[in-house]
Every structure is written in structure tokens, then in C-alpha cells.
Amino acid sequence: MATAPAPVETTAPHPEASPASSPGSLFQLLRDGRPRTRAELVSASGLARSTVASRLEDLLGVGLVVPTGEASSSGGRPAVTFVFDPSRRVVVSVDLGVSHAHVAITDLANSVLAEDLQDLDIADGPEPVLDLVTRTTLALLEEAGRSLDDVAGTGIGLPGPVEFSTGRPVSPPVMPGWDRFDVPGHLARTLPGPVLVDNDVNIMALGEHAERYRDLSDLVFVKVASGIGAGIISGGTLQRGAQGAAGDLGHVAVPDGNQTLCTCGNHGCLEAVASGAAVARRLREGGAEVHDQADVVALVRAGDTTASQAVRDAGRDIGSVLAGVVSLLNPSVIVLGGRISAVGEQLLAGIRESVYRRSLPLGTHHLRIVSSVSGARAGIVGASVLVTDTLLAPAGVDAAVAARG
Amino acid sequence: MATAPAPVETTAPHPEASPASSPGSLFQLLRDGRPRTRAELVSASGLARSTVASRLEDLLGVGLVVPTGEASSSGGRPAVTFVFDPSRRVVVSVDLGVSHAHVAITDLANSVLAEDLQDLDIADGPEPVLDLVTRTTLALLEEAGRSLDDVAGTGIGLPGPVEFSTGRPVSPPVMPGWDRFDVPGHLARTLPGPVLVDNDVNIMALGEHAERYRDLSDLVFVKVASGIGAGIISGGTLQRGAQGAAGDLGHVAVPDGNQTLCTCGNHGCLEAVASGAAVARRLREGGAEVHDQADVVALVRAGDTTASQAVRDAGRDIGSVLAGVVSLLNPSVIVLGGRISAVGEQLLAGIRESVYRRSLPLGTHHLRIVSSVSGARAGIVGASVLVTDTLLAPAGVDAAVAARG
Numbered sequence: 001m002a003t004a005p006a007p008v009e010t011t012a013p014h015p016e017a018s019p020a021s022s023p024g025s026l027f028q029l030l031r032d033g034r035p036r037t038r039a040e041l042v043s044a045s046g047l048a049r050s051t052v053a054s055r056l057e058d059l060l061g062v063g064l065v066v067p068t069g070e071a072s073s074s075g076g077r078p079a080v081t082f083v084f085d086p087s088r089r090v091v092v093s094v095d096l097g098v099s100h101a102h103v104a105i106t107d108l109a110n111s112v113l114a115e116d117l118q119d120l121d122i123a124d125g126p127e128p129v130l131d132l133v134t135r136t137t138l139a140l141l142e143e144a145g146r147s148l149d150d151v152a153g154t155g156i157g158l159p160g161p162v163e164f165s166t167g168r169p170v171s172p173p174v175m176p177g178w179d180r181f182d183v184p185g186h187l188a189r190t191l192p193g194p195v196l197v198d199n200d201v202n203i204m205a206l207g208e209h210a211e212r213y214r215d216l217s218d219l220v221f222v223k224v225a226s227g228i229g230a231g232i233i234s235g236g237t238l239q240r241g242a243q244g245a246a247g248d249l250g251h252v253a254v255p256d257g258n259q260t261l262c263t264c265g266n267h268g269c270l271e272a273v274a275s276g277a278a279v280a281r282r283l284r285e286g287g288a289e290v291h292d293q294a295d296v297v298a299l300v301r302a303g304d305t306t307a308s309q310a311v312r313d314a315g316r317d318i319g320s321v322l323a324g325v326v327s328l329l330n331p332s333v334i335v336l337g338g339r340i341s342a343v344g345e346q347l348l349a350g351i352r353e354s355v356y357r358r359s360l361p362l363g364t365h366h367l368r369i370v371s372s373v374s375g376a377r378a379g380i381v382g383a384s385v386l387v388t389d390t391l392l393a394p395a396g397v398d399a400a401v402a403a404r405g
Numbered sequence: 406m407a408t409a410p411a412p413v414e415t416t417a418p419h420p421e422a423s424p425a426s427s428p429g430s431l432f433q434l435l436r437d438g439r440p441r442t443r444a445e446l447v448s449a450s451g452l453a454r455s456t457v458a459s460r461l462e463d464l465l466g467v468g469l470v471v472p473t474g475e476a477s478s479s480g481g482r483p484a485v486t487f488v489f490d491p492s493r494r495v496v497v498s499v500d501l502g503v504s505h506a507h508v509a510i511t512d513l514a515n516s517v518l519a520e521d522l523q524d525l526d527i528a529d530g531p532e533p534v535l536d537l538v539t540r541t542t543l544a545l546l547e548e549a550g551r552s553l554d555d556v557a558g559t560g561i562g563l564p565g566p567v568e569f570s571t572g573r574p575v576s577p578p579v580m581p582g583w584d585r586f587d588v589p590g591h592l593a594r595t596l597p598g599p600v601l602v603d604n605d606v607n608i609m610a611l612g613e614h615a616e617r618y619r620d621l622s623d624l625v626f627v628k629v630a631s632g633i634g635a636g637i638i639s640g641g642t643l644q645r646g647a648q649g650a651a652g653d654l655g656h657v658a659v660p661d662g663n664q665t666l667c668t669c670g671n672h673g674c675l676e677a678v679a680s681g682a683a684v685a686r687r688l689r690e691g692g693a694e695v696h697d698q699a700d701v702v703a704l705v706r707a708g709d710t711t712a713s714q715a716v717r718d719a720g721r722d723i724g725s726v727l728a729g730v731v732s733l734l735n736p737s738v739i740v741l742g743g744r745i746s747a748v749g750e751q752l753l754a755g756i757r758e759s760v761y762r763r764s765l766p767l768g769t770h771h772l773r774i775v776s777s778v779s780g781a782r783a784g785i786v787g788a789s790v791l792v793t794d795t796l797l798a799p800a801g802v803d804a805a806v807a808a809r810g
Contacts, residue, residue, distance in 0.1 A: 021451025047425065241734055264765055268661075327656050
């Protein structure tokens with residue numbers, strides 16, 4: 001018998017906490033929505049027939065899986081098939097902006113069942129805003145013919161930095177009164193299931209990726225509105241960084257940009273020179289009647305050349321910073337969203353000009369720089385993805401089975 | 406019986422190609438190097454006792470696992486335990502620089518068994534250089550008392566961009582004759598097993614992470630030598646980007662940097678203003694007797710204030726770009742390596758100054774900016790990790806079992 005070698009440390013990720021024979025692990029085989037027979041599940045999982053039968057009972061019990069039609073058979077008794085049923089439970093999906101609340105009821109496949117978009121002022125503070133979200137949720141559930149009992153969880157995007165592990169905003173500059181507020185704790189008074197909170201740009205990146213770029217592993221979503229931020233998907237995974245602060249594009253210095261003072265105290269940050277608010281300010285300083293980014297969009301649409309030029313200049317500055325992002329992350333696609341992207345062509349032209357001028361050929365050869373196609377949907381779909389990616393993962397399904405007892 | 410819902414698309418990653426009952430999946434439970442009994446493996450895997458026994462036979466057959474001492478028992482016949490044996494096979498781990506070849510024989514736990522560091526000129530071209538690597542490998546195998554039959558695979562880092570999927574260099578600026586050369590094909594004439602090729606900075610990041618920062622998910626390794634590049638680990642995974650071009654820090658524009666023309670055709674790239682070569686050139690232009698970065702290091706060590714000042718200025722420029730990296734990726738640690746980091750204190754001081762001045766508090770509160778502790782070892786350890794992470798993953802182990810028949 002050999003002597004035991006010393007324990008080995010490796011860089012392997014820890015094995016999935018859920019054992020291979022758990023209901024959650026078996027469920028992954030069904031997650032693509034294709035019906036499968038017991039025999040197919042036994043073959044694909046390598047588990048014993050009795051184990052598969054027992055785990056299927058668990059999944060049927062929590063309603064994630066339903067028996068369905070009969071598989072074509074080469075004779076004898078037709079085999080029953082089983083399929084993921086995304087309609088059994090729903091998700092409350094919320095995208096909160098500085099001045100809007102987009103609330104939706106989605107199913108476990110992230111399809112929207114009912115939705116509502118209304119104005120609000122995030123500066124009203126967390127309790128009034130979250131209570132509005134709750135009231136809207138209850139109305140939408142009724143509209144969709146569902147009840148609170150159907151709610152599996154809530155996903156919510158906020159317009160500021162969020163500590164993802166606790167769901168608390170961290171010194172959000174445009175959200176007075178929200179710093180360190182316990183968003184999950186407040187919503188959980190009414191809404192059952194986990195409450196996951198993230199930065200609004202991160203959920204937009206998740207939504208755009210899920211809706212249109214599922215086959216791509218490297219996507220950067222850039223939101224240009226009153227502020228500027230990015231959601232980064234690398235290697236197929238949303239990257240939040242060590243403290244959840246990743247994607248803070250707005251405070252990257254613009255190479256050779258003007259040295260405007262930023263709200264953060266530094267000079268020349270991208271947000272200070274190229275956000276919707278910055279463009280509006282510049283036009284105002286030039287004598288135009290411009291109050292905010294909505295006025296900028298209106299002027300560009302009306303054919304105002306000064307405004308168009310200002311937006312294009314902003315695009316060039318954004319592109320200068322994105323050229324660095326391209327060198328660092330080598331994404332397949334950069335998606336532009338946010339309110340100012342309503343005048344996307346001018347902005348895109350400026351961005352493309354800078355990115356292609358500054359980046360090396362290997363990084364830009366296959367790069368697409370495009371406007372968001374999901375638009376306002378990106379936020380709510382992403383909020384839904386945030387929840388379903390957790391609930392439908394092996395550990396999430398196992399927890400649901402355990403909770404049912 | 407319910408009607409089948411329409412097939413669902415989700416963002417879930419595809420289930421592991423290896424079924425839960427495969428030998429490779431079972432092996433993951435043993436990968437931490439702790440001995441386990443059959444009963445423990447049955448319990449942890451959820452597999453049937455007969456399946457575990459059969460898979461253990463497979464793993465014993467390929468030598469990845471050995472039976473070892475007996476577990477303490479509460480009476481009755483002591484139970485045999487099984488443990489990962491990282492010594493059975495070896496890896497050829499190679500770090501090629503512009504002017505050096507570092508070749509090592511490592512075991513499956515990435516420990517160095519024998520190594521050799523020698524000068525070379527990468528511009529000699531791929532065949533002479535790779536033949537030198539092969540000859541050195543054969544000598545090292547003999548020194549370690551191993552044979553070619555023991556080689557499980559080869560990992561190699563090159564000082565230029567590499568298309569990871571094919572192992573071919575792509576337009577590498579400092580490697581004349583290497584463009585699109587089939588590195589794996591050439592080495593596979595002599596060396597058995599897969600040949601994995603990556604950028605040298607990527608393998609340094611893997612090595613430093615494996616040796617010192619295994620518990621951190623977000624690390625950026627910055628190599629400052631004749632060029633400047635970065636290896637990015639986000640979410641615990643090395644990020645190569647869509648074309649393998651990620652981490653190209655050297656061609657990011659320095660905010661407010663001087664507009665020196667870069668070899669890439671742009672102006673003001675970090676590499677053009679702050680690499681070892683750039684610092685040497687600046688000192689030379691000031692009248693100093695400086696030919697390359699080694700002379701710069703010697704001057705700084707001799708206490709030359711002009712040289713120290715130039716290195717510190719380079720640090721400030723590197724820090725200006727890294728401030729943007731911190732905003733984008735929110736790493737826990739930035740590790741500085743490469744030859745110029747021999748004068749690390751001056752360089753680090755400049756880098757820290759710029760990063761802390763430019764970055765927001767959330768991103769820098771827990772950030773460490775440190776010199777590489779693995780030093781020259783980082784490359785060969787990382788080359789080994791590149792191979793073992795593939796060979797010891799479920800699919801890699803399953804392939805080994807299948808090959809044995």
C-alpha cells in the first residue's frame with residue numbers, strides 16, 4: 001500500500017455544494033425546457049433509477065417540473081416525460097431609476113407577465129419608494145391573476161453602488177437617504193422569497209445578455225444617462241469585483257479630456273465631461289435653453305447642429321475610455337443603453353471613431369458597438385435573471401425542496 | 406396530465422459535460438488531497454456504492470488516486486482510504502521571455518521537481534527556440550528521475566498575444582518568425598499529452614494566484630518589463646476575452662500622459678511612456694549611459710536620483726491607467742512583476758500615489774498594491790496550473806480514463 005502523499009492544494013473551484021444526486025443537480029438537466037423520460041434522466045445523470053424517481057418526486061412536489069405528453073416509443077407502454085414548468089412561480093422584477101420605477105411580474109423563464117412604468121423621485125427616500133414598489137407589485141400580481149404565494153423571489157436594480165452580498169446601497173451619490181438602507185429587509189416584510197439587489201447597470205447587462213447575446217461570453221453594457229456606468233460580463237459571468245464596485249466607468253479619467261471638476265472631487269472623469277448632464281450643462285453655457293438630458297435629446301432630434309456636435313463630442317470622450325476597456329477586456333460586443341442613447345447614432349458615431357482609432361486590430365476585428373435592443377426591458381429582464389439564476393441553480397432548488405419538507 | 410409548456414431558454418450554463426457519476430466528477434471530491442473512505446465518497450457524491458467502487462477502480466487504474474493508510478474506526482475492520490496522488494504524472498512547464506527560457510518539471514500539484522533558467526533570443530525563431538525547450542525538458546526529466554511516459558501535458562507562456570484555442574501566437578511584436586506558428590504541433594512531436602499555450606502575463610497571474618492569493622477572486626497581475634501587460638483574474642477565473650487579447654494594458658492611453666509615439670502607431674500608450682524600455686530611452690536622452698532596463702535597475706540601485714525619479718514618474722503613469730482598471734474591475738490585489746519591478750519601491754510608490762489619488766474610496770478601501778512574491782516562479786507555476794486545471798477537471802480525468810481503455 002502506498003504512503004499517503006501530503007495534502008495537495010490546487011486551484012480547482014470547490015465542488016458544487018449540492019451533491020450530484022440532489023434534486024437541484026438533477027433539475028439542471030431539465031432546465032433547457034426539453035421534455036425527458038425517466039430513462040433519459042437516468043442515462044444523462046448516471047444516477048440510479050430509484051434515485052432519479054425520488055428526486056423527480058421532489059421536483060414535482062415543488063412544482064418546478066411537470067409530467068407531460070408521452071415520448072414516441074418503439075412499442076410497448078409509452079414513456080412519460082418530464083419538463084421544467086417556468087409558469088408555476090413568478091418573480092417580482094424591479095428597475096428603479098433616478099426618476100422612474102419599472103416593475104414587472106415575470107415567470108421563471110424571465111418572460112414578462114405584467115408590467116408598469118411610472119415616474120418617481122428616488123430622492124423621496126427608501127421607504128416611500130419601496131412602499132410604492134410593493135403596492136405596484138400587488139396590483140400587477142392581481143392583473144396577472146397570481147398571488148403573493150406564487151412569488152419565488154424579488155430582483156431589484158438601483159441607480160447607485162450596491163453591496164451585492166447585503167443588498168444595501170453604499171454611499172449612492174444620487175440617492176439621498178438610501179445609504180446602507182436594508183432594502184431586502186424592507187421588501188421582505190411583504191414579499192416572500194429572497195430579495196436580490198444590484199446596480200441598475202448590472203441588471204441591464206444581464207437582461208441584454210439574456211435577451212440577445214446569450215451565445216457571447218464577453219459583453220460590456222454602457223449606460224449613458226445623467227451618469228455613466230458599465231455592467232461587465234466576462235467569461236459568461238457578471239463581474240462585480242471584490243466589493244461590488246466593478247463597472248464604475250463614469251469615474252475613469254478621459255485621456256486628453258478636459259479637466260472639468262467631477263462630483264467625486266477629481267477632475268476629468270468621464271461622467272463629468274460626457275454624461276447627459278454634462279452635455280446639457282455645456283449647451284446651457286453656450287446659451288441654449290437646456291435643462292437636462294431630455295432637452296438635449298429633443299434638440300438633437302430637431303436637427304440642432306450644436307447639440308448634435310456636443311453629443312458626438314461626448315461619444316468621442318466615451319470612446320476614448322472604452323478603447324481602454326477594449327484593450328483590457330477584449331469584449332465581443334459593447335452595448336449602449338440609457339436615456340441619452342435615444343440619440344444613439346450621433347453618440348455611437350463618436351464612440352466608434354475613438355475606439356477604432358485607439359484600439360489594436362486584434363481587439364476590434366470582431367468587435368460590435370451597438371445600441372441596446374432590449375431598451376427599457378433590459379432592466380426588468382435582468383432583475384428577473386438575477387433571481388432565477390439563483391433560484392434555479394442546484395443549491396436554490398435544493399433549498400426550495402428542503403423548505404417544503 | 407399537464408400540457409407541456411413551451412421550451413424555455415435560460416441563462417444557466419450548460420450542465421457539466423461529464424455526468425455526475427463519471428470518474429472525473431468523483432475525482433473532484435478527492436482533489437483537495439484529503440484521504441477519504443469509500444463510505445465518505447458514497448455519502449459526499451450521492452452515488453451508489455457499486456458506482457463509487459467502479460469509478461475508484463478507474464482512478465486507481467490511471468494512477469490519479471492511490472489507496473493509503475487506514476481511517477480511524479470505531480471498531481471492526483479498519484476502512485481503507487483513498488487519496489489524490491499528484492506525483493504519478495508530471496507536467497512540462499515553460500516560461501519563455503524575450504531573452505530567457507525557464508523550463509521546469511512540475512507534479513500535478515504544481516510543485517517544481519526540477520528546473521532550468523537560461524538565456525535565449527526569442528527572435529531566433531520558433532523551431533530553434535522550441536527545440537531548445539525540448540532538449541532542456543529531456544535533460545530535466547532525467548534529472549528528476551522521470552521519463553517521457555510520465556508527462557501528462559505541457560504548458561507554455563510566450564511574450565506576446567496568443568490565440569489560446571489554437572496555441573498560435575498572433576502578430577507578436579517582439580517575436581519575429583512566430584506569427585501563427587503551430588507551437589502545440591511542434592512540441593507534440595516529442596512531448597506527449599496536450600500542449601497549452603498562453604500569454605506570459607496570463608501564466609504569471611495564474612501562478613501568483615495559485616501560490617499566494619488562492620482565496621481572492623479578483624486579482625490583476627501587471628508585468629512591467631520592456632513592455633507592459635496584465636493578466637486579469639475576475640470572479641476566480643482568468644479572463645482572456647473574446648479573442649484572447651484581454652489584459653493589453655500597454656496600449657491603454659495614459660490620461661494626461663505625454664504623447665510619445667508607440668510602436669503600435671498610436672500616441673501616448675502606457676507602454677510608450679512607462680515601460681522599462683521607455684524609461685531607459687528617457688534617461689539616455691538626458692545623457693545617461695543607459696542601454697536597457699537592466700541599466701535602469703542598476704542606476705536606481707546605485708542611488709542615482711535621476712533614474713529613481715524617472716522610475717517613479719513611470720509608476721505614476723502606470724498608476725493613472727491602473728486607477729481606471731480599479732474603477733472597472735474592483736480587484737482585491739494588484740500584483741506588480743516583471744524585470745523592472747526589481748526596483749519595486751520607487752515604482753510602487755508612484756503607482757500607489759496615482760491610484761489612490763484617482764480612484765473612489767469604495768474601490769480602494771481594501772485594495773492592496775504589492776510586488777510579486779512568486780517572482781520568476783510565477784511563470785512556471787502558472788504554466789503548470791494551466792495544464793493541471795485542464796487535466797484534473799472532470800472532462801480531463803474522464804479522457805484519461807477513456808484513453809486507458
